[in-house]
Amino acid sequence: MGNRGLRLWAAASVAVLIPAAASAQWTLAKVAAADLAALPNVTVVYYDVPGKTEILIRRALQEGQRDSSGVRYAGLTESEVSYKYQTQTEPNGVCRVTGAQVDYRIKVTLPRLAETKGIRPAVLARWQGFYESLVLHEKGHVFLNLEKYDRLQAIIMKASCDGVDTAVNAEMEALEKVQAEFDLLSDHGAKQWVMF
Numbered sequence: 001m002g003n004r005g006l007r008l009w010a011a012a013s014v015a016v017l018i019p020a021a022a023s024a025q026w027t028l029a030k031v032a033a034a035d036l037a038a039l040p041n042v043t044v045v046y047y048d049v050p051g052k053t054e055i056l057i058r059r060a061l062q063e064g065q066r067d068s069s070g071v072r073y074a075g076l077t078e079s080e081v082s083y084k085y086q087t088q089t090e091p092n093g094v095c096r097v098t099g100a101q102v103d104y105r106i107k108v109t110l111p112r113l114a115e116t117k118g119i120r121p122a123v124l125a126r127w128q129g130f131y132e133s134l135v136l137h138e139k140g141h142v143f144l145n146l147e148k149y150d151r152l153q154a155i156i157m158k159a160s161c162d163g164v165d166t167a168v169n170a171e172m173e174a175l176e177k178v179q180a181e182f183d184l185l186s187d188h189g190a191k192q193w194v195m196f
């Protein structure tokens with residue numbers, strides 16, 4: 001479902017940004033408290049950030065990762081979803097959706113110091129603050145994905161036989177929009193972001 005980039009230096013804690021629109025299964029608090037890699041179908045991958053001083057680490061971060069469209073990011077949450085459904089035409093000619101399966105994968109890319117040896121404790125502490133706030137931001141994206149995917153099966157089941165793809169596409173477009181809004185709002189909460 002496309003890339004969600006986080007531009008460096010502009011993001012915020014997710015806590016105040018998401019209204020209480022949680023599904024039964026997923027709440028932002030639940031996702032925020034979880035270990036990312038322990039969430040269902042979530043994989044975490046790391047890229048190494050070289051440097052032992054604050055300046056070099058910051059430079060490495062800024063030159064760091066780019067997503068498929070070339071946008072630089074510190075952290076990235078990508079996801080893909082696939083679905084299957086079954087239909088049945090009743091004797092009266094009415095077609096119904098009788099089953100639906102939704103599969104998804106979420107990949108979160110995060111920075112990791114290439115080496116911590118030789119880095120001053122104050123710089124390490126600063127990095128930790130930055131890293132934790134970044135993880136919290138990406139958890140916001142993961143939450144939005146999980147919340148949507150969680151509801152997708154019911155949405156497919158409610159659709160008409162020839163309306164499933166349209167219904168799913170509309171949900172995915174809505175998800176893209178809310179993810180983009182989340183990033184936009186994050187920019188406006190820059191003071192909550194722990195910069196490195």
Ligand SMILES: [Zn+2]
Nearest residue numbers: 004005006183
């Ligand atoms: Zn973001």
